[in-house]
Amino acid sequence: MADIIHFFAYGKLIDEDYFKEQGLEYVSKSSVTLSGWELVFNKIPIDNEGLEGLGLPNIQPTDDSAGMMHGELYAMDEKFVPKLDEIFGHPNEYHRKVMRFNRHDFTLINGVAYMAKPDKIGSKLKPSKALLKVLKKAKKLLPMLYFSRLMNTPTCD
Numbered sequence: 001m002a003d004i005i006h007f008f009a010y011g012k013l014i015d016e017d018y019f020k021e022q023g024l025e026y027v028s029k030s031s032v033t034l035s036g037w038e039l040v041f042n043k044i045p046i047d048n049e050g051l052e053g054l055g056l057p058n059i060q061p062t063d064d065s066a067g068m069m070h071g072e073l074y075a076m077d078e079k080f081v082p083k084l085d086e087i088f089g090h091p092n093e094y095h096r097k098v099m100r101f102n103r104h105d106f107t108l109i110n111g112v113a114y115m116a117k118p119d120k121i122g123s124k125l126k127p128s129k130a131l132l133k134v135l136k137k138a139k140k141l142l143p144m145l146y147f148s149r150l151m152n153t154p155t156c157d
Contacts, residue, residue, distance in 0.1 A: 003078045006111030008032065008101060010039055010071035011057030013087075015137045019074070022087060026074040031141055032101040032109070036065040041127040041153070043116040046093070053156040055125025058116040070142050073101055073111050081112075088114040126156040 004027060012018045019026070041055035048054040059069065088094040094114040101111050132155060139147055 004075050005078045005081060006101075006109060007074045007076055007080075007084060008034070008071050008099065008111045008113040009074060010059060010069065010113075012131065012134045014072050014141065015134050017137070018134055023083060024074075024076065024080055026076045028075045029072050030103050031070065032073040032103050032111075033068040033070055034059070034099065034101055034113075035068045036062055037069050038062050038067060039069045039150070041131075042121045042123065042125050043093075044120050044122045044125070046089070049128070051128055051156050053124065053126055054128055055122065055156070056116075057127070057131070058121065059113060060115065068102075070146050072138075072141060073103070073109065084112075084114070090114065093117065093120050126154055129155045129157050 009019065013022070013024075016029075037059050038061075040058050040060050042060070043056035043058040045054055045056050084090070085096070088096075090096050094116050096112050096114055098110055099113050101109050103109055132151060132153065135150060142150070
């Protein structure tokens with residue numbers, strides 16, 4: 001049997017259709033939270049697609065270690081790790097870290113998450129409307145308040 005890894009998706013990859021379009025496959029998935037972390041859009045893109053102030057999704061610890069963020073934890077064959085590394089530009093743009101997630105049934109589970117390297121982070125960056133449109137497809141996976149706040153994020157376009 002293949003070795004299984006758990007991958008934490010918080011950006012476009014949270015959408016199952018987009019996930020599959022990237023050539024990825026999963027065995028199972030579950031909604032999870034990550035305590036003391038938040039979703040931000042501070043990753044400087046390699047290509048800003050002509051959008052001034054564009055920021056890509058990233059995760060970072062909260063200032064006071066309070067709060068939590070939501071995402072999907074995909075159980076997948078470890079053969080997809082090189083593809084994930086390619087998508088995230090690991091090790092140049094993002095680094096990969098093993099973290100502990102809380103599933104909806106309160107089970108703690110380890111998984112890998114990608115976070116932007118410190119020198120690839122900017123300030124006052126915002127997501128694009130196109131990114132929020134993809135994230136909107138994940139509405140049923142996210143708590144209503146979290147989803148509402150996400151959809152009210154100011155965009156760069």
